[in-house]
Every structure is written in C-alpha cells, then in structure tokens.
Amino acid sequence: DAGVIQSPRHEVTEMGQEVTLRCKPISGHDYLFWYRQTMMRGLELLIYFNNNVPIDDSGMPEDRFSAKMPNASFSTLKIQPSEPRDSAVYFCASTRGLYEKLFFGSGTQLSVL
C-alpha cells in the first residue's frame, strides 16, 4: 500500500489567496483526520471524518477553513482567504478505528506571505 498521500508537499501563497490541500487515505480505512502542526500550538486536530461524514469539526479555527470528503478515497482542506497565521504543516491521517494506530501522510508545508 502506498500509505496516506498528500499533495502538494509545499505550498507558498500570498495572503488572501485560496489554498486547497488534498489527501488520499489508505484503502479500507474508515477514519480520516486533518491535523495542523506549529511550533507554538503543536499538533492540533482540525476535523475528522468517519465513512466520509464529518464527525467533529470543532477544531476548525474559523469559517475560512472548510473540509470535504466526497468519497472514501479523497478529501480536501480549503482555506479561503488565507492569512499569514495559517502558515503551518498540515497533516492528513487515516485509520481503521478511532482507537487504532494513525497513519500519517507526509504533510503539506504551507507558507502564506
């Protein structure tokens, strides 16, 4: 299995632009998570899906952030408009069960100038 695949690996954009991050989970995994990691705040859960349905989005910082999972093999995290404080590494992770091992993608390093 190729593991969790994220794209792009790096994204540099200007403030106000729309940013879309993409994730392909491991086949057969029913849960998908979006995390954000910064030096100041560590690894924060933004949102997670179970069987393509958003279960908890309480970690999404504000309305500028949205996430979708149109099918079992694809999810997006969108930021519109982006701001410099959104600069972070965004990880997607998947797992078979809520209490099981998380498999992380390689992450997207986002820089908003």
Add this chain to the structure above:
Amino acid sequence: QKEVEQNSGPLSVPEGAIASLNCTYSDRGSQSFFWYRQYSGKSPELIMFIYSNGDKEDGRFTAQLNKASQYVSLLIRDSQPSDSATYLCAVNLSSAGNKLTFGGGTRVLVKP
C-alpha cells in the same frame, strides 16, 4: 491545564543510557494511550500503544500507564543517536469525544 501535557525538553541523554519521558492527561476516563515519534521534517509514526495499567515492553521501548495518577511514560533503553527525535504522547480523551489529542512533544537528544 492542558489536556495532554509533556515537558518540551530537550532531554539530553548519553548514548547507551535510559531516556525517560513523561506525559500527564486531564481526563481520568481516558482508555487509549499512544507514543508517536517524529523526526525533524517528517510525519509522526507510532512506536507504542498501551491500554491497561502497568508496563508494556517492545524491544528497547517500555510504556508505563498509571490511570489513577493520570500519567503515561515511555522509557527508551540503550538510547542510540537514531533515537534523537520528538516524542509525542497521544490520548483518546473521553471528555473530547474520544478524539486523539496530542501533547506538545518532548525533544530527545542522544549524544554519542
């Protein structure tokens, strides 16, 4: 109080020594505990999980759980320079809908 708390370090240990990392959590009802290792610039990877009170050993790693005191620890025996990384404690907090919540991580430096 943070929900999952770790000392940020760095924890500096000589090669061959034991590294001891601690993690405390806020919710007494939590049931699942994990240790992830993250190398600089890489994604976290699971090294240990523990569900029951007591010790669990896997190679050079031992996880220890004490639910009454609400802490979980990780021991790394015979530390190697390749163990230099950030170690993240993660807990399925029952108070947070059992979401997996990470601590801030402890940076470990193993010096040859």
